[in-house]
Amino acid sequence: MEDKKVEQYYSPPPQLGKWEGFRIFLWNSETGQFMGRTGASWAKILLFYVIFYAVLCGFFGAMLAVFYQTLDPNVPKWQLEGSLIGTNPGLGFRPMPPESNVDSTLIWYKASNVGNYGYWTKELDAFLAHYRKTPAKHGVADTRMPCDYDKPPLPGKVCLPDIESWHSCNQNNSYNYQKSAPCIFLKLNKIFGWMPQIYNDTSKLPSNMPDDLKSHIANEQSQNRKTVNTVWVSCEGESPADVENIGPIQYIPQRGFPGYYFPFTNTPGYLSPLVAVLFEAPKRGVLINIECKAWAQNIHHDRFERRGSVHFELMVD
Structure with a gap:
């Protein structure tokens, strides 16, 4: 089958x-x-x-x-030499140009036009809002106190500068912009734990320090004033033409950042120290290149990297 x-x-x-x-x-x-x-x-x-x-x-x-x-929310793990920030604080200036021109460092306005210089004064109003005395909020204002060289901040407290007493450079006076003599505010950048090594001995002043600042330090030292405990500030024109056009300068409330603001330890409510630089009579209609420097023995300057200094331009029409 x-x-x-x-x-x-x-x-x-x-x-x-x-x-x-x-x-x-x-x-x-x-x-x-x-x-x-x-x-x-x-x-x-x-x-x-x-x-x-x-x-x-x-x-x-x-x-x-x-x-x-492994982390402390209030204290950075890497500090000073061991951190990316390092030990050389930089300077900042206010007011800043509009965000639409973020790379610019030019402060340019017409003193006779309120709408024109109003941008700059509003920027300063916003920046200085934290420096004005306000009611206690979340415990921040409670940590602030008035300070001076005889009255450094108490433990757990921070200094609140009385910016309303800064004469020409206050909000009520529109920071002097309407008088063609603007105030530019300088601030020293914060570095946790950094302590300045103050220049308070005229025999140790660097050769490249401006002569008028040397004279100022010598005068403070001769009168045994406690204000020698200061991170000094100088502002100059960058070229001979800028030096000629910049005119007289005032530093308010003093010529530097008081030593009692340091070190920065992230205390709640801490405010960076400020210096208002009043340019009394800059030449009108001329672009002026300005370089400001902070002076301490452990602040090193580098114009190209802007270490320990800041550059901006000023033009008043």
Whole structure:
């Protein structure tokens, strides 16, 4: 008896239209599959990913908790020489030009036009808002106190300068912009734990320090004033033409940043010390390049990297 061979033929799947194929992909009533998987298959893969991501999140959270155990929210782990900031503070100036011209350092305005110089005074209003006496808010104002060389800040307290007494350079006087004699505010950048090494001995003053600043320090020292405990400030024109056009300068309330502001230790409410530089009679209609420097034995200057100094231009029409 001859074996009967059974021939089997492969039947191709039926040709389905796009909509019919998509409908069957969403729900196949013959196999009970939804989007290519049965309910049991979907349950297994969902359970797998829930467990997988839960373990992953738990591991990440545990590592983050361990990491935060090594940090103090109030004290940086790397300080001074061991930090990226280093030990050489820079200077900043206010008011800043508009954000639309972020690379500019030019302060240019027309003194006879309130709308024109109003931008600069509003910028100073916003910057100095934190320096004005305000009601206690979240305990910040409670940490601030008036200071002077005979009255440094108490432990846990910080100094609040009385900027309203700064004569020409206050809000009530529009910072003198309407008189073509603007005030530019300088601030020393904060470095945690940095303590200035003050120039209070005329025999150790650097040769490149301006002569008028040397005379000022010598006068303070001869009268045994406590104000010698200061990070000194100087502002000069960068070229001989700028020196000729810059005119007389006043430093308010004094010519530098008082030593009792240092070191910065991140005390709540801390405010960087300020110096208002009043340019009494800059030449009108002329662009003046100005460089201001902070002076201490451990502040080093580099014009190209702007270390320990700041550059800006002033033009008053």
